[in-house]
Amino acid sequence: MKVLVVVDMQNDFVNGVLGTKEAEAIVPKVAKKIESFEGKIFYTRDTHEKNYLDTQEGKLLPVPHCLLKTGGWELVPQIKRLAGESKIIDKPSFGSVELCYEINEELLDEEALANGE
Known part of the structure; x- marks a missing residue:
């Protein structure tokens, strides 16, 4: 099974406080890839609480x-x-254990179907 992960295509990273012209430029390309992709698509969102500046990441990237x-x-x-x-x-940081679990579940479901289980 094919899997596509669309990572953090959020307003703050594209045209917000951490956005760039380069990030804006890739949005149509990412959209085109999503539209043409034949497989399971997962999306991630960087997610912080209001106390972000008090966190370890917030102290490094204030x-x-x-x-x-x-x-x-x-x-x-x-x-x-x-x-x-x-x-x-x-996800609260760069990586995501939940994403790994979700993809693994999809692959296990696909394997079960292939084996007739």
């Missing part, structure tokens, strides 16, 4: 970003539209 339930935390509109009802995994 720029409040991707605060839960804010506009900057949301996926950019073009990607959000494509995500629809897909699984979106909120």
Whole structure:
């Protein structure tokens, strides 16, 4: 089974407090990849609480970003539209154990189907 992971395509990283012209430029390319992809798609969102600046990451990168339930935390509109009802995994840092579990579950389900279980 093919899996595509769309990582942190959020307003704050694209055109918000940590956004760049380069990030804005890739949005249409990412959208095109999503539209043409035949397989399971997972999305991640960098997710921080209001106390972000008090966290270890916040002390190293003292720029409040991707605060839960804010506009900057949301996926950019073009990607959000494509995500629809897909699984979106909120993660507090760079990696995500939950993402690994979700992908593993999909692969196990696929294997069970292939084996007729």
